[in-house]
Ligand SMILES: O=C([O-])CC(=O)C(=O)O
Protein backbone atom coordinates (compact mmCIF):
# COMPACT_ATOMS: atom_id res chain seq x y z
CA UNK A 1 0.00 0.00 0.00
CA UNK A 2 1.26 3.48 -0.87
CA UNK A 3 2.34 5.33 2.27
CA UNK A 4 0.19 8.47 2.40
CA UNK A 5 1.57 9.53 5.77
CA UNK A 6 5.34 9.36 5.11
CA UNK A 7 7.18 12.06 7.07
CA UNK A 8 9.64 12.63 4.22
CA UNK A 9 10.42 11.49 0.68
CA UNK A 10 13.75 10.20 -0.55
CA UNK A 11 14.63 10.85 -4.19
CA UNK A 12 17.64 10.53 -6.44
CA UNK A 13 16.42 13.24 -8.79
CA UNK A 14 17.81 16.76 -8.72
CA UNK A 15 17.91 20.02 -10.65
CA UNK A 16 15.65 20.24 -13.70
CA UNK A 17 14.85 16.55 -13.51
CA UNK A 18 13.24 17.08 -10.10
CA UNK A 19 11.35 20.19 -11.22
CA UNK A 20 10.08 18.39 -14.32
CA UNK A 21 8.48 15.57 -12.33
CA UNK A 22 4.87 16.55 -11.50
CA UNK A 23 4.73 14.01 -8.67
CA UNK A 24 7.76 15.54 -6.94
CA UNK A 25 7.87 19.14 -8.06
CA UNK A 26 7.17 21.80 -5.42
CA UNK A 27 8.10 24.79 -7.60
CA UNK A 28 8.83 27.88 -5.53
CA UNK A 29 8.04 25.96 -2.34
CA UNK A 30 11.34 24.06 -2.28
CA UNK A 31 13.02 25.11 0.98
CA UNK A 32 16.54 26.55 1.24
CA UNK A 33 17.80 23.19 2.53
CA UNK A 34 16.20 21.36 -0.38
CA UNK A 35 17.57 23.89 -2.86
CA UNK A 36 21.03 23.18 -1.40
CA UNK A 37 20.59 19.41 -1.49
CA UNK A 38 19.04 19.13 -4.95
CA UNK A 39 20.97 21.80 -6.93
CA UNK A 40 17.94 24.00 -7.33
CA UNK A 41 19.49 27.40 -6.60
CA UNK A 42 19.28 29.61 -9.64
CA UNK A 43 16.65 27.42 -11.27
CA UNK A 44 14.00 29.00 -9.09
CA UNK A 45 13.39 32.62 -8.11
CA UNK A 46 14.93 33.20 -4.66
CA UNK A 47 11.80 33.72 -2.57
CA UNK A 48 10.48 30.53 -0.96
CA UNK A 49 6.66 30.27 -1.04
CA UNK A 50 4.30 28.25 1.10
CA UNK A 51 1.72 25.92 -0.42
CA UNK A 52 -1.02 28.33 0.66
CA UNK A 53 0.70 31.19 -1.15
CA UNK A 54 1.04 29.08 -4.27
CA UNK A 55 -2.64 28.19 -4.08
CA UNK A 56 -3.71 31.83 -3.87
CA UNK A 57 -1.39 32.77 -6.74
CA UNK A 58 -2.93 30.07 -8.95
CA UNK A 59 -6.47 30.91 -7.87
CA UNK A 60 -5.94 34.53 -8.87
CA UNK A 61 -4.63 33.53 -12.28
CA UNK A 62 -7.47 31.04 -12.75
CA UNK A 63 -10.15 33.61 -11.97
CA UNK A 64 -8.69 36.08 -14.46
CA UNK A 65 -9.48 33.86 -17.47
CA UNK A 66 -12.48 34.57 -19.68
CA UNK A 67 -13.68 31.02 -20.32
CA UNK A 68 -13.96 27.74 -18.45
CA UNK A 69 -12.09 25.97 -21.24
CA UNK A 70 -9.10 28.25 -20.60
CA UNK A 71 -9.41 27.44 -16.91
CA UNK A 72 -9.54 23.74 -17.75
CA UNK A 73 -6.36 24.00 -19.84
CA UNK A 74 -4.64 25.97 -17.07
CA UNK A 75 -5.56 23.36 -14.45
CA UNK A 76 -4.49 20.46 -16.67
CA UNK A 77 -1.14 22.18 -17.19
CA UNK A 78 -0.80 22.66 -13.43
CA UNK A 79 -1.66 19.01 -12.83
CA UNK A 80 1.13 18.02 -15.20
CA UNK A 81 3.56 20.42 -13.51
CA UNK A 82 2.93 20.10 -9.77
CA UNK A 83 0.36 17.57 -8.58
CA UNK A 84 0.49 18.52 -4.92
CA UNK A 85 -0.36 22.12 -5.74
CA UNK A 86 -3.06 21.06 -8.22
CA UNK A 87 -4.76 18.94 -5.55
CA UNK A 88 -4.35 21.54 -2.80
CA UNK A 89 -6.11 24.00 -5.09
CA UNK A 90 -8.83 21.48 -6.02
CA UNK A 91 -9.52 20.17 -2.50
CA UNK A 92 -9.76 23.67 -1.07
CA UNK A 93 -12.15 24.86 -3.79
CA UNK A 94 -14.23 21.85 -4.81
CA UNK A 95 -17.43 23.76 -5.49
CA UNK A 96 -15.69 26.25 -7.80
CA UNK A 97 -13.30 23.88 -9.54
CA UNK A 98 -15.23 20.64 -10.00
CA UNK A 99 -17.26 22.07 -12.91
CA UNK A 100 -13.94 22.83 -14.62
CA UNK A 101 -11.83 19.77 -13.87
CA UNK A 102 -14.89 17.55 -14.30
CA UNK A 103 -18.42 17.84 -15.75
CA UNK A 104 -19.34 19.90 -17.71
CA UNK A 105 -16.06 21.52 -18.88
CA UNK A 106 -14.24 18.19 -19.16
CA UNK A 107 -16.63 17.46 -22.06
CA UNK A 108 -15.27 20.45 -24.00
CA UNK A 109 -11.79 19.36 -22.88
CA UNK A 110 -12.36 16.03 -24.65
CA UNK A 111 -13.69 17.72 -27.78
CA UNK A 112 -10.64 20.02 -27.83
CA UNK A 113 -8.19 17.37 -26.63
CA UNK A 114 -5.97 17.42 -29.70
CA UNK A 115 -5.71 21.20 -29.54
CA UNK A 116 -4.98 21.32 -25.82
CA UNK A 117 -2.49 18.45 -25.80
CA UNK A 118 0.73 19.48 -24.03
CA UNK A 119 2.29 16.73 -21.96
CA UNK A 120 1.59 13.02 -21.72
CA UNK A 121 -0.57 11.76 -18.85
CA UNK A 122 -1.77 8.22 -18.48
CA UNK A 123 -1.52 5.57 -21.17
CA UNK A 124 -2.75 5.42 -24.74
CA UNK A 125 -3.06 1.79 -25.76
CA UNK A 126 -3.80 1.47 -29.45
CA UNK A 127 -4.66 -1.55 -31.55
CA UNK A 128 -1.50 -1.32 -33.69
CA UNK A 129 0.55 -1.65 -30.48
CA UNK A 130 -1.50 -4.40 -28.91
CA UNK A 131 1.51 -6.68 -28.55
CA UNK A 132 3.35 -4.05 -26.50
CA UNK A 133 0.85 -3.68 -23.64
CA UNK A 134 2.89 -5.72 -21.13
CA UNK A 135 5.99 -3.74 -21.92
CA UNK A 136 4.20 -0.41 -21.56
CA UNK A 137 2.78 -1.47 -18.19
CA UNK A 138 6.20 -2.67 -17.00
CA UNK A 139 7.63 0.82 -16.54
CA UNK A 140 8.66 1.34 -12.89
CA UNK A 141 6.68 4.58 -12.81
CA UNK A 142 3.52 2.47 -12.62
CA UNK A 143 4.63 0.25 -9.73
CA UNK A 144 2.34 2.02 -7.25
CA UNK A 145 -0.81 1.86 -9.40
CA UNK A 146 -3.96 0.79 -7.54
CA UNK A 147 -6.81 2.45 -9.45
CA UNK A 148 -7.32 2.58 -13.22
CA UNK A 149 -10.08 4.36 -15.10
CA UNK A 150 -10.34 3.21 -18.71
CA UNK A 151 -12.43 4.39 -21.66
CA UNK A 152 -12.52 3.66 -25.37
CA UNK A 153 -13.94 7.13 -25.98
CA UNK A 154 -17.07 5.97 -27.78
CA UNK A 155 -19.72 7.58 -25.54
CA UNK A 156 -18.12 10.54 -23.86
CA UNK A 157 -20.82 11.98 -21.55
CA UNK A 158 -23.72 12.77 -23.89
CA UNK A 159 -21.25 13.95 -26.57
CA UNK A 160 -20.78 10.68 -28.41
CA UNK A 161 -17.58 9.34 -29.97
CA UNK A 162 -14.56 11.52 -29.18
CA UNK A 163 -11.88 8.98 -30.14
CA UNK A 164 -8.59 9.52 -28.30
CA UNK A 165 -9.95 12.83 -26.99
CA UNK A 166 -11.98 10.70 -24.59
CA UNK A 167 -8.82 10.50 -22.46
CA UNK A 168 -10.05 13.68 -20.74
CA UNK A 169 -12.66 11.57 -18.93
CA UNK A 170 -10.36 9.07 -17.15
CA UNK A 171 -8.09 11.98 -16.24
CA UNK A 172 -11.06 13.92 -14.79
CA UNK A 173 -12.50 10.90 -12.96
CA UNK A 174 -9.15 10.11 -11.37
CA UNK A 175 -8.73 13.77 -10.35
CA UNK A 176 -11.86 13.12 -8.27
CA UNK A 177 -10.50 9.82 -6.99
CA UNK A 178 -7.74 11.88 -5.44
CA UNK A 179 -9.54 15.18 -4.83
CA UNK A 180 -12.62 13.57 -3.24
CA UNK A 181 -11.63 9.96 -2.46
CA UNK A 182 -8.15 10.81 -1.21
CA UNK A 183 -6.23 8.23 -3.27
CA UNK A 184 -2.60 9.23 -3.70
CA UNK A 185 -2.10 10.51 -7.27
CA UNK A 186 0.81 8.12 -7.85
CA UNK A 187 -1.61 5.21 -7.36
CA UNK A 188 -3.95 6.33 -10.16
CA UNK A 189 -3.65 5.62 -13.88
CA UNK A 190 -5.93 6.91 -16.68
CA UNK A 191 -6.04 4.70 -19.77
CA UNK A 192 -7.45 5.28 -23.24
CA UNK A 193 -8.03 2.25 -25.41
CA UNK A 194 -7.55 3.67 -28.88
CA UNK A 195 -9.54 1.42 -31.18
CA UNK A 196 -10.09 4.18 -33.75
CA UNK A 197 -13.07 6.50 -34.05
CA UNK A 198 -16.14 6.94 -36.21
CA UNK A 199 -16.20 10.67 -35.52
CA UNK A 200 -15.47 12.19 -38.92
CA UNK A 201 -14.44 15.51 -37.35
CA UNK A 202 -11.60 13.67 -35.63
CA UNK A 203 -10.65 11.61 -38.68
CA UNK A 204 -10.40 14.66 -40.92
CA UNK A 205 -8.74 16.93 -38.36
CA UNK A 206 -5.05 17.26 -39.28
CA UNK A 207 -4.30 17.90 -35.59
CA UNK A 208 -6.10 14.79 -34.29
CA UNK A 209 -3.71 12.96 -31.94
CA UNK A 210 -5.40 9.55 -32.00
CA UNK A 211 -5.15 6.54 -34.29
CA UNK A 212 -6.64 7.66 -37.60
CA UNK A 213 -8.76 4.62 -38.31
CA UNK A 214 -12.43 3.74 -38.25
CA UNK A 215 -13.55 2.23 -34.95
CA UNK A 216 -12.62 -1.44 -34.75
CA UNK A 217 -15.51 -3.65 -33.63
CA UNK A 218 -16.38 -7.31 -33.25
CA UNK A 219 -13.84 -10.00 -32.45
CA UNK A 220 -10.80 -7.78 -32.99
CA UNK A 221 -12.18 -5.29 -30.46
CA UNK A 222 -12.95 -8.04 -27.95
CA UNK A 223 -9.49 -9.55 -28.37
CA UNK A 224 -7.89 -6.17 -27.74
CA UNK A 225 -9.94 -5.59 -24.57
CA UNK A 226 -9.10 -9.11 -23.43
CA UNK A 227 -5.38 -8.46 -23.99
CA UNK A 228 -5.72 -5.27 -21.99
CA UNK A 229 -7.55 -6.83 -19.03
CA UNK A 230 -5.22 -9.85 -18.91
CA UNK A 231 -2.20 -7.57 -18.86
CA UNK A 232 -3.79 -5.45 -16.11
CA UNK A 233 -4.43 -8.51 -13.92
CA UNK A 234 -0.89 -9.77 -14.49
CA UNK A 235 0.76 -6.46 -13.62
CA UNK A 236 -1.55 -5.31 -10.79
CA UNK A 237 -3.51 -8.34 -9.48
CA UNK A 238 -5.38 -6.32 -6.84
CA UNK A 239 -6.09 -3.21 -8.92
CA UNK A 240 -9.47 -1.49 -9.05
CA UNK A 241 -10.54 -1.08 -12.69
CA UNK A 242 -13.30 1.39 -13.53
CA UNK A 243 -14.93 1.30 -16.98
CA UNK A 244 -16.11 4.69 -18.15
CA UNK A 245 -18.10 6.04 -21.06
CA UNK A 246 -18.23 2.92 -23.20
CA UNK A 247 -21.11 2.77 -25.67
CA UNK A 248 -24.37 1.14 -24.65
CA UNK A 249 -23.76 -2.48 -25.67
CA UNK A 250 -20.11 -2.69 -24.75
CA UNK A 251 -20.68 -1.14 -21.31
CA UNK A 252 -22.89 -3.93 -19.97
CA UNK A 253 -21.29 -6.69 -22.02
CA UNK A 254 -17.75 -5.96 -20.80
CA UNK A 255 -18.93 -5.53 -17.23
CA UNK A 256 -20.60 -8.93 -17.29
CA UNK A 257 -17.53 -10.49 -18.88
CA UNK A 258 -15.03 -9.15 -16.37
CA UNK A 259 -16.82 -8.48 -13.09
CA UNK A 260 -15.96 -11.94 -11.75
CA UNK A 261 -12.36 -11.82 -12.87
CA UNK A 262 -11.12 -8.77 -11.01
CA UNK A 263 -12.16 -5.88 -8.75
CA UNK A 264 -14.05 -3.87 -11.35
CA UNK A 265 -17.19 -1.87 -12.05
CA UNK A 266 -18.78 0.30 -14.70
CA UNK A 267 -19.36 3.81 -13.42
CA UNK A 268 -22.11 4.70 -15.91
CA UNK A 269 -24.09 1.54 -15.19
CA UNK A 270 -23.44 1.12 -11.46
CA UNK A 271 -22.16 4.48 -10.19
CA UNK A 272 -24.96 6.42 -11.86
CA UNK A 273 -27.46 3.83 -10.59
CA UNK A 274 -26.24 4.26 -7.03
CA UNK A 275 -26.41 8.05 -7.06
CA UNK A 276 -29.89 7.95 -8.64
CA UNK A 277 -31.08 5.37 -6.09
CA UNK A 278 -29.52 7.23 -3.17
CA UNK A 279 -31.11 10.52 -4.23
CA UNK A 280 -34.44 8.78 -4.81
CA UNK A 281 -34.35 7.22 -1.33
CA UNK A 282 -33.73 10.71 0.09
CA UNK A 283 -36.59 12.11 -2.02
CA UNK A 284 -38.99 9.36 -0.92
CA UNK A 285 -38.43 10.49 2.66
CA UNK A 286 -39.60 13.95 1.67
CA UNK A 287 -42.66 13.04 -0.40
CA UNK A 288 -43.91 10.50 2.13
CA UNK A 289 -44.94 8.09 -0.67
CA UNK A 290 -43.17 4.84 0.24
CA UNK A 291 -40.67 3.33 -2.18
CA UNK A 292 -42.97 0.34 -2.67
CA UNK A 293 -45.59 2.66 -4.16
CA UNK A 294 -43.31 4.53 -6.54
CA UNK A 295 -43.63 4.13 -10.31
CA UNK A 296 -40.52 5.02 -12.29
CA UNK A 297 -40.28 6.24 -15.88
CA UNK A 298 -36.77 6.23 -17.34
CA UNK A 299 -35.98 8.02 -20.60
CA UNK A 300 -32.95 6.35 -22.18
CA UNK A 301 -33.06 2.56 -21.87
CA UNK A 302 -29.35 2.05 -22.49
CA UNK A 303 -26.85 0.57 -20.07
CA UNK A 304 -27.15 3.53 -17.66
CA UNK A 305 -30.98 3.55 -17.70
CA UNK A 306 -31.21 -0.20 -17.16
CA UNK A 307 -28.52 -0.04 -14.44
CA UNK A 308 -30.62 2.56 -12.61
CA UNK A 309 -33.77 0.46 -12.98
CA UNK A 310 -31.95 -2.63 -11.64
CA UNK A 311 -30.71 -0.94 -8.50
CA UNK A 312 -34.00 0.83 -7.71
CA UNK A 313 -35.78 -2.46 -8.29
CA UNK A 314 -33.43 -4.16 -5.82
CA UNK A 315 -34.23 -1.40 -3.29
CA UNK A 316 -37.95 -2.04 -3.86
CA UNK A 317 -37.41 -5.74 -3.22
CA UNK A 318 -35.53 -4.88 -0.01
CA UNK A 319 -38.59 -2.80 0.93
CA UNK A 320 -40.92 -5.77 0.49
CA UNK A 321 -42.09 -6.00 -3.14
CA UNK A 322 -41.77 -9.25 -5.04
CA UNK A 323 -39.55 -9.36 -8.13
CA UNK A 324 -42.51 -9.19 -10.51
CA UNK A 325 -44.32 -6.48 -8.54
CA UNK A 326 -41.17 -4.38 -8.55
CA UNK A 327 -40.46 -4.98 -12.24
CA UNK A 328 -43.94 -3.84 -13.24
CA UNK A 329 -43.21 -0.42 -11.76
CA UNK A 330 -40.68 0.52 -14.43
CA UNK A 331 -41.44 2.24 -17.72
CA UNK A 332 -38.34 2.30 -19.89
CA UNK A 333 -38.55 4.60 -22.89
CA UNK A 334 -35.98 4.54 -25.68
CA UNK A 335 -35.73 5.70 -29.29
CA UNK A 336 -38.67 3.51 -30.36
CA UNK A 337 -40.78 4.46 -27.37
CA UNK A 338 -41.81 2.40 -24.35
CA UNK A 339 -40.13 -1.00 -24.14
CA UNK A 340 -42.96 -3.50 -24.48
CA UNK A 341 -42.74 -7.28 -24.61
CA UNK A 342 -42.23 -8.65 -28.09
CA UNK A 343 -40.63 -5.46 -29.41
CA UNK A 344 -37.90 -6.22 -31.96
CA UNK A 345 -34.24 -5.44 -31.30
CA UNK A 346 -34.28 -5.51 -27.49
CA UNK A 347 -30.90 -6.12 -25.85
CA UNK A 348 -30.34 -8.65 -23.06
CA UNK A 349 -30.12 -5.93 -20.42
CA UNK A 350 -33.39 -4.32 -21.60
CA UNK A 351 -35.40 -7.55 -21.59
CA UNK A 352 -35.98 -7.69 -17.81
CA UNK A 353 -37.68 -4.29 -17.93
CA UNK A 354 -40.20 -4.57 -20.75
CA UNK A 355 -43.82 -3.79 -19.89
CA UNK A 356 -46.37 -6.56 -20.38
CA UNK A 357 -48.77 -5.94 -23.31
CA UNK A 358 -51.63 -6.59 -20.91
CA UNK A 359 -50.52 -3.85 -18.54
CA UNK A 360 -50.87 -1.19 -21.24
CA UNK A 361 -54.03 -2.52 -22.89
CA UNK A 362 -56.37 0.25 -21.78
CA UNK A 363 -53.93 3.12 -22.43
CA UNK A 364 -55.11 6.15 -24.41
CA UNK A 365 -52.42 6.79 -27.01
CA UNK A 366 -51.78 9.48 -29.60
CA UNK A 367 -49.74 7.11 -31.79
CA UNK A 368 -50.31 3.48 -30.78
CA UNK A 369 -47.33 2.29 -32.87
CA UNK A 370 -44.86 4.30 -30.77
CA UNK A 371 -45.62 4.95 -27.11
CA UNK A 372 -43.77 8.15 -26.31
CA UNK A 373 -42.78 9.60 -22.96
CA UNK A 374 -45.86 11.83 -22.76
CA UNK A 375 -48.10 8.81 -23.34
CA UNK A 376 -46.29 7.00 -20.55
CA UNK A 377 -46.66 9.87 -18.10
CA UNK A 378 -50.35 10.39 -18.91
CA UNK A 379 -51.26 6.72 -18.66
CA UNK A 380 -48.87 5.19 -16.11
CA UNK A 381 -48.80 8.30 -13.90
CA UNK A 382 -45.23 7.72 -12.72
CA UNK A 383 -44.09 9.29 -9.47
CA UNK A 384 -40.47 9.45 -10.65
CA UNK A 385 -39.05 10.60 -13.99
CA UNK A 386 -35.37 9.95 -14.71
CA UNK A 387 -33.48 11.01 -17.86
CA UNK A 388 -30.28 9.41 -19.14
CA UNK A 389 -31.06 9.93 -22.82
CA UNK A 390 -28.32 12.41 -23.76
CA UNK A 391 -31.09 14.40 -25.51
CA UNK A 392 -31.62 18.01 -24.37
CA UNK A 393 -35.17 19.21 -23.95
CA UNK A 394 -36.84 15.80 -23.95
CA UNK A 395 -38.51 16.52 -20.60
CA UNK A 396 -40.75 18.96 -22.44
CA UNK A 397 -43.26 21.31 -20.85
CA UNK A 398 -46.22 18.95 -21.47
CA UNK A 399 -44.28 16.00 -19.99
CA UNK A 400 -43.26 17.90 -16.87
CA UNK A 401 -46.72 19.46 -16.44
CA UNK A 402 -48.27 16.01 -16.73
CA UNK A 403 -45.93 14.81 -13.95
CA UNK A 404 -47.08 17.76 -11.81
CA UNK A 405 -50.73 16.97 -12.49
CA UNK A 406 -50.58 13.45 -11.14
CA UNK A 407 -48.17 14.02 -8.23
CA UNK A 408 -48.14 16.38 -5.28
CA UNK A 409 -44.33 16.21 -5.24
CA UNK A 410 -43.09 14.79 -8.57
CA UNK A 411 -39.52 13.49 -8.49
CA UNK A 412 -37.71 14.60 -11.65
CA UNK A 413 -34.04 13.81 -12.38
CA UNK A 414 -32.69 14.94 -15.78
CA UNK A 415 -29.30 13.26 -15.42
CA UNK A 416 -27.72 13.57 -18.88
CA UNK A 417 -24.37 15.31 -19.13
CA UNK A 418 -22.88 17.76 -19.84
CA UNK A 419 -25.17 20.70 -19.01
CA UNK A 420 -26.09 21.18 -22.67
CA UNK A 421 -27.58 17.65 -22.83
CA UNK A 422 -29.85 17.84 -19.76
CA UNK A 423 -33.41 16.67 -20.49
CA UNK A 424 -34.74 19.87 -18.85
CA UNK A 425 -33.33 22.77 -16.87
CA UNK A 426 -34.08 23.19 -13.16
CA UNK A 427 -35.57 26.64 -13.82
CA UNK A 428 -38.11 25.19 -16.26
CA UNK A 429 -38.99 22.24 -14.04
CA UNK A 430 -39.47 24.59 -11.11
CA UNK A 431 -41.82 26.81 -13.16
CA UNK A 432 -43.79 23.99 -14.80
CA UNK A 433 -44.40 22.25 -11.46
CA UNK A 434 -45.14 25.45 -9.47
CA UNK A 435 -42.10 24.66 -7.33
CA UNK A 436 -43.38 21.26 -6.24
CA UNK A 437 -40.81 19.02 -7.93
CA UNK A 438 -37.88 17.35 -6.21
CA UNK A 439 -35.14 17.92 -8.76
CA UNK A 440 -31.78 16.26 -9.33
CA UNK A 441 -29.54 17.16 -12.28
CA UNK A 442 -26.45 15.35 -13.56
CA UNK A 443 -24.48 18.49 -14.38
CA UNK A 444 -24.12 21.72 -12.41
CA UNK A 445 -26.69 24.47 -13.03
CA UNK A 446 -26.94 27.97 -11.57
CA UNK A 447 -29.12 28.20 -8.45
CA UNK A 448 -32.88 28.66 -8.89
CA UNK A 449 -35.16 30.88 -6.82
CA UNK A 450 -37.38 28.93 -4.46
CA UNK A 451 -39.62 30.56 -1.85
CA UNK A 452 -37.90 33.87 -2.59
CA UNK A 453 -34.43 32.51 -1.80
CA UNK A 454 -31.61 31.05 -3.88
CA UNK A 455 -31.70 27.27 -3.98
CA UNK A 456 -28.85 25.16 -5.34
CA UNK A 457 -30.33 22.15 -7.09
CA UNK A 458 -28.78 18.79 -6.21
CA UNK A 459 -26.18 17.50 -8.63
CA UNK A 460 -27.15 13.86 -8.92
CA UNK A 461 -23.85 12.82 -10.43
CA UNK A 462 -21.88 9.62 -9.90
CA UNK A 463 -19.13 11.77 -8.34
CA UNK A 464 -21.08 11.17 -5.10
CA UNK A 465 -20.42 7.46 -5.47
CA UNK A 466 -17.34 6.30 -7.38
CA UNK A 467 -14.62 8.00 -5.27
CA UNK A 468 -16.05 6.34 -2.15
CA UNK A 469 -16.56 2.97 -3.82
CA UNK A 470 -12.94 3.01 -5.00
CA UNK A 471 -11.62 4.13 -1.63
CA UNK A 472 -13.66 1.56 0.28
CA UNK A 473 -12.82 -1.32 -2.05
CA UNK A 474 -9.09 -0.54 -2.03
CA UNK A 475 -8.88 0.12 1.71
CA UNK A 476 -9.97 -3.44 2.47
CA UNK A 477 -8.42 -5.08 -0.59
CA UNK A 478 -11.82 -6.15 -1.96
CA UNK A 479 -11.49 -8.87 -4.57
CA UNK A 480 -14.70 -7.87 -6.39
CA UNK A 481 -17.20 -5.00 -6.52
CA UNK A 482 -20.66 -6.44 -5.90
CA UNK A 483 -24.14 -5.06 -6.49
CA UNK A 484 -24.54 -5.15 -2.72
CA UNK A 485 -21.64 -2.72 -2.38
CA UNK A 486 -23.43 -0.25 -4.69
CA UNK A 487 -26.64 -0.62 -2.70
CA UNK A 488 -24.66 0.09 0.46
CA UNK A 489 -23.20 3.19 -1.25
CA UNK A 490 -26.68 4.39 -2.27
CA UNK A 491 -28.04 3.93 1.24
CA UNK A 492 -25.04 5.67 2.81
CA UNK A 493 -25.63 8.59 0.48
CA UNK A 494 -29.34 8.74 1.33
CA UNK A 495 -28.48 8.70 5.03
CA UNK A 496 -26.33 11.85 4.52
CA UNK A 497 -29.34 13.77 3.24
CA UNK A 498 -30.18 16.97 5.09
CA UNK A 499 -33.75 16.59 3.83
CA UNK A 500 -34.22 13.83 6.40
CA UNK A 501 -34.53 16.50 9.10
CA UNK A 502 -36.03 19.29 7.03
CA UNK A 503 -37.88 18.61 3.74
CA UNK A 504 -36.93 22.06 2.48
CA UNK A 505 -33.24 21.17 2.55
CA UNK A 506 -31.24 19.55 -0.23
CA UNK A 507 -31.52 15.86 -0.97
CA UNK A 508 -27.73 15.53 -1.21
CA UNK A 509 -24.84 17.11 0.69
CA UNK A 510 -23.17 19.99 -1.20
CA UNK A 511 -20.33 19.36 -3.67
CA UNK A 512 -18.00 21.05 -1.17
CA UNK A 513 -18.62 18.06 1.14
CA UNK A 514 -17.61 15.40 -1.41
CA UNK A 515 -14.57 14.34 0.63
CA UNK A 516 -16.74 13.59 3.66
CA UNK A 517 -19.29 11.86 1.41
CA UNK A 518 -16.56 9.67 -0.11
CA UNK A 519 -15.30 8.62 3.33
CA UNK A 520 -18.81 7.73 4.43
CA UNK A 521 -19.61 5.82 1.23
CA UNK A 522 -16.23 4.06 1.50
CA UNK A 523 -17.05 2.86 5.00
CA UNK A 524 -20.43 1.45 3.98
CA UNK A 525 -18.93 -0.20 0.89
CA UNK A 526 -16.06 -1.73 2.85
CA UNK A 527 -18.37 -3.10 5.56
CA UNK A 528 -20.59 -4.63 2.86
CA UNK A 529 -17.56 -6.18 1.12
CA UNK A 530 -16.53 -7.62 4.46
CA UNK A 531 -19.99 -9.07 5.06
CA UNK A 532 -19.97 -10.67 1.63
CA UNK A 533 -16.58 -12.25 2.32
CA UNK A 534 -14.91 -10.22 -0.43
CA UNK A 535 -12.14 -8.65 1.62
CA UNK A 536 -8.67 -9.79 2.48
CA UNK A 537 -8.34 -10.57 6.18
CA UNK A 538 -9.21 -7.12 7.51
CA UNK A 539 -10.89 -7.28 10.94
CA UNK A 540 -14.15 -5.37 10.90
CA UNK A 541 -13.07 -3.03 13.67
CA UNK A 542 -10.01 -1.95 11.64
CA UNK A 543 -11.98 -0.88 8.57
CA UNK A 544 -12.46 2.74 9.58
CA UNK A 545 -8.79 3.09 10.39
CA UNK A 546 -7.79 1.46 7.07
CA UNK A 547 -9.92 3.94 5.17
CA UNK A 548 -8.52 6.94 6.95
CA UNK A 549 -4.96 5.72 6.50
CA UNK A 550 -5.58 5.66 2.76
CA UNK A 551 -6.77 9.23 2.49
CA UNK A 552 -3.99 11.47 1.24
CA UNK A 553 -4.13 15.17 1.96
CA UNK A 554 -2.14 17.34 -0.46
CA UNK A 555 0.75 18.89 1.43
CA UNK A 556 4.50 19.12 0.97
CA UNK A 557 6.78 16.81 2.95
CA UNK A 558 10.53 17.38 3.21
CA UNK A 559 12.78 15.67 0.65
CA UNK A 560 16.04 13.90 1.36
CA UNK A 561 18.62 13.05 -1.21
CA UNK A 562 18.99 9.39 -2.05
CA UNK A 563 22.63 8.37 -1.91
CA UNK A 564 23.74 5.97 -4.61
O1 LIG B 1 -19.03 12.14 -15.97
C1 LIG B 1 -20.11 12.49 -15.46
O2 LIG B 1 -20.36 13.64 -15.12
C2 LIG B 1 -21.14 11.44 -15.17
C3 LIG B 1 -20.96 10.31 -16.09
O3 LIG B 1 -20.30 9.33 -15.78
C4 LIG B 1 -21.45 10.45 -17.47
O4 LIG B 1 -22.25 11.33 -17.75
O5 LIG B 1 -20.99 9.66 -18.29
Ligand SMILES: [Mg+2]
Pocket residue numbers: 157244245267268
Ligand atom coordinates in the same frame (compact mmCIF):
# COMPACT_ATOMS: atom_id res chain seq x y z
MG1 LIG C 1 -19.45 8.40 -17.47
